[in-house]
Amino acid sequence: MQPRLLAISGTHTGTVRHLAEGPLSIGRDEANHLCLADPMVSRRHCTLQPVNGQYELTDLDSHNGTFVNGIPVHRKLIQHGDTIRIGQSELVFLLHEGERSTTSFRLANHSSPPLVGTVRIDSNALKPQLGIKVGRMARDLAALVRISTIINSIRDSALLQQEFLRLIFEVVPAEAGALILVEDLSDEPISVCTHHRTLGMNQPIEAERDLIHRAIWERSAVFTNSNTESADSPHILCLPLVAVERTIGVLYLTSPPSTPPFREDHIHFLDSASRIAAVTLENILALDALRSENRLLKEELNPTQGLIGESRPLAQVREFISRVAPTTSTVLIRGESGTGKEVVARSIHSNSNNANHPFIAINCAAIPETLIESELFGHEKGAFTGAAATRKGKLEAAGEGTLFLDEIGELPPPMQAKLLRVLQQRQFERLGGTQSIPFRARILAATNKNLEQAIQSNEFRQDLYYRLNVVSITIPPLREHRDDIPLLALYFAARHAEKNKRPFKGISSKARSLLTAYTWPGNVRELENAIEHAIVLGLTDEILREDLPSAILEQQPSGGPIGARYHDVLNQAKRDLIVNALREANGNYPEAARLLDIHPKYLHRLARNLNLKPDS
Numbered sequence: 001m002q003p004r005l006l007a008i009s010g011t012h013t014g015t016v017r018h019l020a021e022g023p024l025s026i027g028r029d030e031a032n033h034l035c036l037a038d039p040m041v042s043r044r045h046c047t048l049q050p051v052n053g054q055y056e057l058t059d060l061d062s063h064n065g066t067f068v069n070g071i072p073v074h075r076k077l078i079q080h081g082d083t084i085r086i087g088q089s090e091l092v093f094l095l096h097e098g099e100r101s102t103t104s105f106r107l108a109n110h111s112s113p114p115l116v117g118t119v120r121i122d123s124n125a126l127k128p129q130l131g132i133k134v135g136r137m138a139r140d141l142a143a144l145v146r147i148s149t150i151i152n153s154i155r156d157s158a159l160l161q162q163e164f165l166r167l168i169f170e171v172v173p174a175e176a177g178a179l180i181l182v183e184d185l186s187d188e189p190i191s192v193c194t195h196h197r198t199l200g201m202n203q204p205i206e207a208e209r210d211l212i213h214r215a216i217w218e219r220s221a222v223f224t225n226s227n228t229e230s231a232d233s234p235h236i237l238c239l240p241l242v243a244v245e246r247t248i249g250v251l252y253l254t255s256p257p258s259t260p261p262f263r264e265d266h267i268h269f270l271d272s273a274s275r276i277a278a279v280t281l282e283n284i285l286a287l288d289a290l291r292s293e294n295r296l297l298k299e300e301l302n303p304t305q306g307l308i309g310e311s312r313p314l315a316q317v318r319e320f321i322s323r324v325a326p327t328t329s330t331v332l333i334r335g336e337s338g339t340g341k342e343v344v345a346r347s348i349h350s351n352s353n354n355a356n357h358p359f360i361a362i363n364c365a366a367i368p369e370t371l372i373e374s375e376l377f378g379h380e381k382g383a384f385t386g387a388a389a390t391r392k393g394k395l396e397a398a399g400e401g402t403l404f405l406d407e408i409g410e411l412p413p414p415m416q417a418k419l420l421r422v423l424q425q426r427q428f429e430r431l432g433g434t435q436s437i438p439f440r441a442r443i444l445a446a447t448n449k450n451l452e453q454a455i456q457s458n459e460f461r462q463d464l465y466y467r468l469n470v471v472s473i474t475i476p477p478l479r480e481h482r483d484d485i486p487l488l489a490l491y492f493a494a495r496h497a498e499k500n501k502r503p504f505k506g507i508s509s510k511a512r513s514l515l516t517a518y519t520w521p522g523n524v525r526e527l528e529n530a531i532e533h534a535i536v537l538g539l540t541d542e543i544l545r546e547d548l549p550s551a552i553l554e555q556q557p558s559g560g561p562i563g564a565r566y567h568d569v570l571n572q573a574k575r576d577l578i579v580n581a582l583r584e585a586n587g588n589y590p591e592a593a594r595l596l597d598i599h600p601k602y603l604h605r606l607a608r609n610l611n612l613k614p615d616s
Contacts, residue, residue, distance in 0.1 A: 003055060003095050010089025011037050023049030026086060040064050040087035040505050055093065057084065064506030065490040072490040074310050143171045143269070148276050157284045161193035162201055164277045169197055172266050174253035178205050180212065181249035207252050208236065215240045215250050221267045237262040239274050243282035307347060308491045309484030313476040317344065320473050325351035332468045333446040335475030338525030341446040342406060344475060348444060349402040357401030362394050365410035372415055374431050383432025395428055398441035408468065409449030409460060420464045443468070478520040478527060485516050488524065492531040493543060503541035510545045518552045554606065578607060
């Protein structure tokens with residue numbers, strides 16, 4: 001099947017663009033193959049072109065970035081089902097028929113037919129009368145049993161709607177119909193499934209909005225009166241889908257004017273059938289919502305998508321993760337603070353064979369030395385004062401999953417010996433206990449400390465170091481992969497703008513230049529904090545240079561463009577003040593800080609940011 005882009009939001013919602021053999025250019029300029037009339041889209045925003053049988057998306061240094069599945073990218077091979085976000089437009093890349101499909105369904109705002117009848121679906125009017133033939137009742141009962149059996153064996157909402165409509169058409173003489181699911185009457189339907197007796201599924205159908213609203217409001221079966229003399233008006237029957245907690249939508253059926261109208265026994269049958277389908281659909285939709293929420297929560301707790309970037313150093317990290325994750329080897333992750341060591345650890349866990357088991361993280365530097373033994377090993381009731389009940393430790397809670405020991409270099413020496421014993425014997429005892437508990441979890445450790453120097457100074461056990469350093473990796477600091485800074489900045493900006501419900505259009509070129517030039521001593525964590533600072537305190541929907549923290553503005557190179565003169569003059573004034581104070585204090589930083597009425601550490605940071613050397 002020919003590859004195509006399906007627009008699911010934005011200016012081209014509902015349209016499909018088939019991809020030719022050559023590249024497809026996307027942008028705001030009319031010269032592009034796909035023109036998006038959106039101020040958030042650059043004139044030449046991105047291209048999509050075939051590469052070795054696949055399609056590669058390339059961002060053309062756009063102002064607001066190009067996102068694939070919510071992640072900013074510069075160059076990426078896209079797969080079937082990937083969602084591409086460009087400005088306010090979302091495009092789904094499709095290679096074959098799948099779950100992304102559209103139907104030519106339209107809600108009409110015409111006035112309702114003049115003769116409309118309603119029947120309360122919970123009234124006695126729907127009870128079958130004795131005049132109804134026994135054969136028809138037996139047919140309907142058999143159909144209800146079949147519908148109940150089939151739809152209760154389906155766990156996919158789209159497939160359930162299709163099968164329900166198909167079974168309905170075996171009993172009711174309708175020509176076309178639709179199953180319309182709604183969340184709020186003021187909004188468009190969240191899901192529509194259509195069926196035509198001869199043409200099959202997903203055929204065009206036009207539904208009367210007033211009839212749908214009336215069926216839901218009144219919880220009644222709404223139908224066009226059979227006494228109407230109009231030869232042009234089709235017969236319509238609309239029933240609400242009443243589930244346990246709410247009405248989730250309607251069943252909408254039509255038949256040509258030349259055919260007999262719908263009868264009351266049809267309404268009776270559809271009332272029973274729709275209730276069965278509505279309850280099942282409500283359960284499936286609730287389950288889908290829980291799965292979606294669970295996935296989002298897992299992404300927050302397990303941010304494997306945190307590896308944002310396309311630079312060579314980050315590609316090497318990804319390659320390391322892919323090779324070491326399927327194994328059970330102990331991994332030592334090294335790197336400066338804020339480089340993303342825990343993100344790497346979680347990525348290793350999520351790609352391992354034990355991904356369905358717990359990931360337990362413990363910060364060895366954040367727990368007091370008197371409590372860390374209880375945190376790791378747990379304790380029995382009465383083991384010490386205040387131990388009112390037995391408590392599992394982190395080692396036991398990890399089960400067959402992963403135990404992540406962050407800042408392992410800060411672990412107290414007595415605990416180093418006990419941890420070494422656990423790694424050697426693969427078992428431990430709770431504090432105050434006598435029963436050995438097997439330890440099956442995988443160990444991942446991280447540190448920003450030079451463990452070799454710590455061994456020389458007797459701060460870290462050499463035998464424990466060899467136990468932990470089976471496989472190791474050093475995460476590069478942000479200054480060593482500056483090419484990833486714009487992508488990371490866009491990712492953090494989009495996330496915090498959504499979190500704080502702030503509009504976000506992009507990052508200005510001047511602000512982007514400052515972000516790329518800054519040294520980032522706090523690495524990715526400092527970058528995220530700087531972007532959040534700009535989102536929260538910024539006055540526009542675009543991150544400007546003035547929105548960035550002062551530390552970044554102070555380190556900008558002098559002699560920039562005209563627009564940078566304000567900060568150049570401000571930084572030069574700060575340099576002059578510091579130099580004069582240091583001269584007056586004969587180079588004594590604490591004394592110079594006292595003269596300037598600032599903290600000595602802040603003075604050191606200012607001097608470093610302003611590139612003031614000690615001899616200046």
